[in-house]
Amino acid sequence: MTEIAAGVTPHRRAPRSWAVWRGRIPLYIGIGLIAAVVVAALLAPVIAPFDPTAQDILNTLASPGTGKHLLGTDQFGRDVLSRLLYAGRIDLLIAFGATAVTLTFGTLFGLVSGYYGGRIDAVMMRFVDLVFAFPFIVLVLAIIAILGPGLRNMFIAIWIVSWVPYARLVRGEVLVAKRQEYVMAARALDYGSPRIMVGHILPNVITPPLVYSMLDAVSNVGIGAALGFLGLGVQDPTAEWGKMIADSQSFMATNWWLPTAPGVAIAILGLGLSLVGDNLADRLRAKG
Amino acid sequence: MERFGFIGGRLLQAIPVVLGVTIVSFFILRLIPGDPVLVMLGTHYTPQRAAQLRANLGLDKAVWEQYYLFMRHLVQGNLGDSVYYRIPVGHLVWQRLPVTLWLAAYSTVIAIVISVPLATLSALRRNRVADQATRTIFLLAFAMPPFWIGLVLILVFSLHWHLLPISGYGSNVPDHLYNLFLPSLTIALGFAAILIRTLRNSILNVLDADYLDTARAKGLSQFRILRRHVLRNALLSGVTVIGVNLSYLIGSTVVIENVFALPGLGQLLASSIFTRDLSVVQGITLVFGLGVVATNLLTDVTYAALDPRVSYD
Numbered sequence: 001m002t003e004i005a006a007g008v009t010p011h012r013r014a015p016r017s018w019a020v021w022r023g024r025i026p027l028y029i030g031i032g033l034i035a036a037v038v039v040a041a042l043l044a045p046v047i048a049p050f051d052p053t054a055q056d057i058l059n060t061l062a063s064p065g066t067g068k069h070l071l072g073t074d075q076f077g078r079d080v081l082s083r084l085l086y087a088g089r090i091d092l093l094i095a096f097g098a099t100a101v102t103l104t105f106g107t108l109f110g111l112v113s114g115y116y117g118g119r120i121d122a123v124m125m126r127f128v129d130l131v132f133a134f135p136f137i138v139l140v141l142a143i144i145a146i147l148g149p150g151l152r153n154m155f156i157a158i159w160i161v162s163w164v165p166y167a168r169l170v171r172g173e174v175l176v177a178k179r180q181e182y183v184m185a186a187r188a189l190d191y192g193s194p195r196i197m198v199g200h201i202l203p204n205v206i207t208p209p210l211v212y213s214m215l216d217a218v219s220n221v222g223i224g225a226a227l228g229f230l231g232l233g234v235q236d237p238t239a240e241w242g243k244m245i246a247d248s249q250s251f252m253a254t255n256w257w258l259p260t261a262p263g264v265a266i267a268i269l270g271l272g273l274s275l276v277g278d279n280l281a282d283r284l285r286a287k288g
Numbered sequence: 289m290e291r292f293g294f295i296g297g298r299l300l301q302a303i304p305v306v307l308g309v310t311i312v313s314f315f316i317l318r319l320i321p322g323d324p325v326l327v328m329l330g331t332h333y334t335p336q337r338a339a340q341l342r343a344n345l346g347l348d349k350a351v352w353e354q355y356y357l358f359m360r361h362l363v364q365g366n367l368g369d370s371v372y373y374r375i376p377v378g379h380l381v382w383q384r385l386p387v388t389l390w391l392a393a394y395s396t397v398i399a400i401v402i403s404v405p406l407a408t409l410s411a412l413r414r415n416r417v418a419d420q421a422t423r424t425i426f427l428l429a430f431a432m433p434p435f436w437i438g439l440v441l442i443l444v445f446s447l448h449w450h451l452l453p454i455s456g457y458g459s460n461v462p463d464h465l466y467n468l469f470l471p472s473l474t475i476a477l478g479f480a481a482i483l484i485r486t487l488r489n490s491i492l493n494v495l496d497a498d499y500l501d502t503a504r505a506k507g508l509s510q511f512r513i514l515r516r517h518v519l520r521n522a523l524l525s526g527v528t529v530i531g532v533n534l535s536y537l538i539g540s541t542v543v544i545e546n547v548f549a550l551p552g553l554g555q556l557l558a559s560s561i562f563t564r565d566l567s568v569v570q571g572i573t574l575v576f577g578l579g580v581v582a583t584n585l586l587t588d589v590t591y592a593a594l595d596p597r598v599s600y601d
Contacts, residue, residue: 130308135539138557138576139312145561145569146319222433226543229435230558245436252439253447263436270431278427 030275037269041088050079052086053237064257071261074244075251084261087239090151091269094224095217098158102220103213105159106166107206113167114174115197125171131164140223141232149232158220165216166209173205180204207284214277218270225266241266294592302585309577314358316570317345328566332371344368367571372563377571380556385575387457387552391475391541394468396530398476399483404526406480407487408519411495422484430481434540438474438547445470455549471548475540482533483526490525494518524594531587535580 040047049068056077064072064080071080113124131139143157177183178201186196225242227233234240241262248258320327325338325347342348345368346357361368367377406426410419429437446454458467494500495518503513542554549555553572560568 126304126308129305130312132535133305133309133581134312134573134577135535135542135580137539137542138573141542141557141561142316142569142573145564145566146316147321149561218431225433226435229433229543230546232558232561242433242435245439249439252443256443259436259439259443263432263440266436267428267432270433271428274427274431 024279026275027279030272030279033268033272034276037088037265037272038092040085041092044082044085044089048079048082048085050082052082052239053078061251061255061258063255072255072257074248074258080244080258080261083239083244084241084265087241087244087262088265088269090234090238090240091221091224091242091266094155094158095221095269095273098155098162098220098224099213099217101159102163102216103166103209106163107170107202107209109163110167110170110172110209111174111197111202111205114171115178115193115201117175121171124167128164128167131161132168134161136161136219137223137226140227144227144232149227149235151234151238154224154227154233158223162216162220162223165212169212170205170209173208174201177201177204211277211280211284214273214280218273218277221266221269221273295589298585298588302581305581306578309574309581310359310362311355313570313574313577314355316573317566318351318354320566324566327564328371330371330564341371362574367574368567370560370565370568372560372565372568377568380568381553381571381575384551384553384556387550388538388541388545388554390457390464390468391472391545391550391552392537394465394472395475395479395537395541398472399479400526400530402476402480403483403487404519404523407484408491408514410484410488411491414492419488423488426477426481426484429477434474434478435543435547437477438471438544441470441474442547457550468550471544471550474547475537475544478540479533479537482536483529486529487522487526491518491522494521497521524591527587527591527594531584531591534583534587538576538580 049070056073056079058077059067059069059073060075060077062069062073062077064070066072069079069081071084073079074083109124109128113121134142139161140154140157143160144153147153147156182204183196183200186200191199224233224240225245228240228242228244229246231243231246234243236243244262245259248255252259317324317328324345325341326333328341329337346354349357365378367381369375370377370380373380406422410422413419442454445452452470453467456467458464500513500517503517508516541552542557544550545552545554546558553575557569557572560566560572
């Protein structure tokens with residue numbers, strides 16, 4: 001609705017109506033959920049009532065609300081709430097740390113492939129096809145089999161595998177963008193290829209990969225948690241939500257809250273990221 | 289005639305990817321830091337077994353000769369031997385494959401049974417309560433990790449209500465259908481989240497098409513329009529979505545088999561990483577890769593058979 005006015009009075013916007021605000025409620029809920037998880041994880045050292053690895057042997061598998069343990073304790077007597085908060089730091093590191101690298105690399109790969117085209121493009125895209133030929137988790141597991149389990153190797157495995165969707169996405173956008181007039185103008189001015197790619201094309205193709213990165217972050221947290229669950233990701237005594245679920249599996253018949261608490265935490269983060277990603281994607285479609 | 293051209297072209301296109309899959313699998317054993325034979329044998333190390341393994345892999349030869357040897361063995365159906373189980377990897381894979389195939393097929397069927405009616409309902413009642421509820425529930429299903437959904441289903445249906453088994457595969461078809469219901473439902477919920485979203489959009493697109501105005505103008509009944517005109521066209525995109533996300537589906541089976549202790553390929557893969565049985569990891573990676581390439585090929589061919597407008601480019 002602002003497009004019409006944009007050319008004439010760039011700094012005056014039409015007042016936003018209630019309908020516009022209402023349409024954005026899911027987006028704000030999403031941002032709120034992510035913010036809540038980020039704040040809780042950042043403040044973990046301040047608000048966690050216990051040391052997340054401290055064992056209270058006399059007080060194992062305590063129910064929520066008993067004594068000083070708000071969410072109870074696990075089989076080693078470790079405070080579940082404290083572990084949940086500290087685990088959030090690891091899972092957020094996966095959500096943002098793994099995704100930032102794959103977003104950057106995949107975008108640059110797609111940019112170069114689409115811009116140069118021809119034989120370079122053909123070779124680069126066969127490479128992308130090849131990574132796509134494997135289920136993500138299988139390739140991640142194969143890399144972990146080579147490198148060994150652990151947090152660092154989990155990051156390496158995700159980096160190696162999950163950049164490919166960005167490359168395919170960005171390449172498609174670049175193929176369209178490079179025929180636009182502003183690129184021809186930049187060429188006519190005799191700008192170098194790197195300058196045209198990064199300075200002119202990149203800002204015009206970056207939105208779809210940014211939106212996709214939200215959903216990718218959900219899937220990276222899922223992979224990280226799945227590896228923790230299989231015992232191939234984060235190792236003891238560090239807390240990670242997927243690992244907390246796996247550790248509690250044998251006790252879940254009697255202590256159902258043990259797997260439930262970290263599961264709800266993953267769901268909150270995942271829901272927040274999905275809501276933001278989905279609504280940004282909808283707004284893009286409406287514009288396009 | 290043109291149809292055969294499309295299928296032929298698509299087959300040709302798959303050849304470099306298939307070769308690439310074999311190269312990636314080949315390098316799994318060669319990229320191990322240190323001496324691969326020492327790492328692979330681990331506590332099973334004896335000088336004879338080491339020498340035998342070294343000869344089998346051709347580790348004293350040039351890399352391209354090793355790859356040639358690997359391919360020659362592969363063509364003969366020889367995937368090497370498992371260090372841990374002491375039997376050929378091919379046998380292990382062959383034993384475990386049916387479980388994974390059952391799980392993948394069963395969960396696809398459940399996902400379709402869930403998605404088609406819900407996506408239709410969602411599209412016809414766009415932005416009303418039924419639509420909002422469906423979308424919210426499946427957004428949650430997408431945000432929750434499948435292994436956790438699996439545990440919650442076990443908690444409710446097996447431990448609380450004692451309706452369904454916690455684990456196991458069974459020995460005949462009714463047993464499979466009964467035992468694999470919970471794990472398949474788990475995978476199907478995540479898969480349906482993706483399917484419903486796409487199907488809903490494509491039904492909405494079809495609802496706007498001119499030929500529906502024609503159908504309505506002819507006075508066809510609402511049900512007939514829905515079945516013959518809307519769904520038939522919208523489901524075409526469904527075939528593609530299933531194909532594109534097959535690798536997600538297969539990925540889910542890997543984790544879910546471990547939740548429900550099912551003796552499939554995914555469980556073998558995870559346990560082989562723990563036992564450092566890397567020739568098994570190599571074999572399973574290869575089988576999964578070839579499986580995805582084959583199913584993608586099948587999807588494209590099915591799509592071409594359903595839609596006469598498709599041509600190869």
